[in-house]
Structure formats: structure tokens, C-alpha cells
Amino acid sequence: MMTRQKWLLHKIFNPKILTICALTITLSLTQATLAAYKPPSDQKPPSGYTDSSGIRGRCKTIGTGSLTLLAPVTHVGQTTSVHPTFAWFVAHHQRMPMEFSLYEFDNNDQPHKLIYKSQLQSSPGIMKLSLPQEQPGLSVGQKYLWQVEILCNRNRPSRNLLARTEIEVVAIPASLKDALNHEQDRTQRATLYAEAGMWYDALSEALNPSNTGELGKAAANLIQDLANLEQSPNSGDLSQIALGEN
Template sequence: MGATLSTHPTLAWFVPDAIIKPMEFRLYEYDAQGKPQPVGQPIQLQSSPGIMRLSLAREQLKLTVGKTYLWQVVILCDPDSPSSDLIVRSDIQVVETPLAFAQQLAQVNTGSEKVELYAGAGFWYDAMGEALQLAPPWQLGEVAASLLRDLVNLEPDETRPEIYTAELELIENTRSILRATDSRKERQK
């Protein structure tokens, strides 16, 4: 589960397909029994190949410190067959900003320093949000790609090394796809 200090974090996901489809972003808060309950209305989006991101704007949805949420993005592939929808989901926990961390954060000057600080403290959502600000739209960028690599390397599963290797290959394949997508977009300009 990822942690964030922000009540309006930036969330990101990868869309490999160049075909534009309607999408929905959905947010759920876990109740006392651990069951996800919807928060607000789904946010309507359109898919776009590459890294998509959504920053929870203050007027849309606000998360609460101390709560755990489930967020998901649904690509609506066929309106007549919801079972064909593609779903990406993840949990996010909003935590209180430790005083010492806030003091450290106030002393950094660059986005890459913020990324390092957030990642070093385990605030991966905040680190990724900062890293994506350093990248061009729809691209992962070197800082975010490095961050993903670090995250995968953080806790390799020694009992199932093929999963660990597959995760690294997925990151490298994703980077290749993004580079190809970036090249196509540049040629179209």
C-alpha cells in the first residue's frame, strides 16, 4: 500500500493502447469493516496512450489524513459488455506529515531533491507526483522511470524471482513503448 502526505495527491497509470476509449476514475474509502465505499461521483476521462495522471483537485475530491482509500481507473471497452472493461486499482493511505520530514522538505530546492526525499521516507505517491511534474505530459521521464525501478528493487520476492524479473521487464517494456509513443507524437507535430 502506498502512502501519501497529500489530501490531493497525483495518481498515475499507464495506458498502452492508442485507441481512445472513455474512462472513469473512481474513489472508495474503506469503512470500519474494511469494505470500500464510494466517495463522490466517478470522474469521466478519455484514455490516451502513455502515462496518464490525475491530480485530485481541491474542488473534486479531498482525502482525509488517517484514512485508507482504493482508487481505480476503468477503461470502458464495450458499453454492452462491462466484463470487458480494463481496471487498474491501488490502495493509498493518507498519513500525517512528520514534523522532522516537513523541516527537511522545507530545505530542498529542486523537484528531483523532493523526489529523493519523498521516496527515501516511503511516500511513493508524493515522490511519483513530483517526478511526473518533471516529465513532459504523457511521458514517464527519467526521474519517474528511475523511481519505478527503485520501487521494484526495494523488496524483491526471493521465493519467486521470476515475478521480480517480470516486473523489471515490464518497466523496461513500458519505457520502450513510451519512447516509441513519444517519437510518433513528435513526428505528428
């Protein structure tokens, strides 16, 4: 039996199927202001490389709802970090090989240049990856495509489960930089980033203190904000979030 301190988030915002199971949310007892994500005022639609579902391929053993990117899919999410953090959710408990890839878009809006690739093993719950500091930083003003692929069948890549979306690196606004310089609390920093439309920075701050596979209150609030946004008539296909009840 679940309490209101531990919820089960069954469905999130992969814009067509949006099914996530067994994501534990640990709610804090503090009354701090929670982050509220507001998309960039100049939000851009994704290219054709991010389709309406955000998911391609099918793993027979785990199903399409097994992988969800914790990032905007119906618009291009922004970051001020040149070494951003990427996050996704794995619903299945079967450990499988996984590959993270990051591509740079060229002047023709084609993601041809591979920037970074990492081989991983899937793990149930939230997984995150930060671009290593020893890697060259991303370029401000540049758009990138990132994807996570579960390698269901190395001999038949079309069967692999692939989720992809886009990220844009932007210069940090002076007002936001000044506010961050006067704020050390991670929840409040996440709120500042979220209200400025910087999804990746906000989620990174919110996830930082969390245990692997768990979601704190600020991060859960952010993800619900994005889920609500992505299911609105103006933002693409409907999505549903089901929270466990007592």
C-alpha cells in the same frame, strides 16, 4: 535505433503480466541524486479488493497489458497529500473511454463510499489525475481504493479492463516537513519523499516537470525501484523490466 538518452521501457510492475510498450524515458544529463523508493516501515498488505494481479477483465481489442497503475500493488502506498496525484500507463494507441474512481474504506474495511469519479479518454503513455482542489480533501489516517477502468463494452461491464489499488493518507513526519522546507529542487524533493516511503508524493514531484506521456530520469528510477520491489519473493509475483539497449 535507441540511444542511452532515450530508452523504451517494455515491461513494468503489474505483478502478473507486467507488460508495457512504448513508454519513452527522457534521461537528463545531470548527476543529481535520484530518488530511491523505500516502502513504509509499517507497510500494510492490501485488502481483498486489490487482487494479486491488480487487473480484472479483458478487452479483446487491446489486451490486458494495456493498463498499468504506477503505484504499489503488493502493499498500500502512502501519501501526505489530501489532494494526491494518481498516475497510470496506457500502452495502446486506440482512444477509448476511461473512468477514474476513488472510494473510501469504512470501519469494516469495505470501500463503499464513492469520493470522486471522473470520465476520461485514454491516451497512450503516462496519464495522471490529481484530486481537484475544489473537492473536499481526503482524511489523514484514512485508507482509500482507487481504480482506472477502460470501458471496452458499456453493455458488458465484466469485459471492461479494470486496475485498482489502495492508498493511505498519513501525517507528514516533522523531519520530512523540515527537510522539504529547505529544498526547492523537484528531484531532491522526490528523493526525500521516496526515502520516507511516500510513494505518491515522490512520483508526483518526479512527474511534474515531465512532458505528457514522457518519463524523466527521476520518475523512471522510482518506477524501476518499485518494479524491483514488487517482483521480490517477499512482495508477491515476479515482474520484469526490459530496458532498450543501443
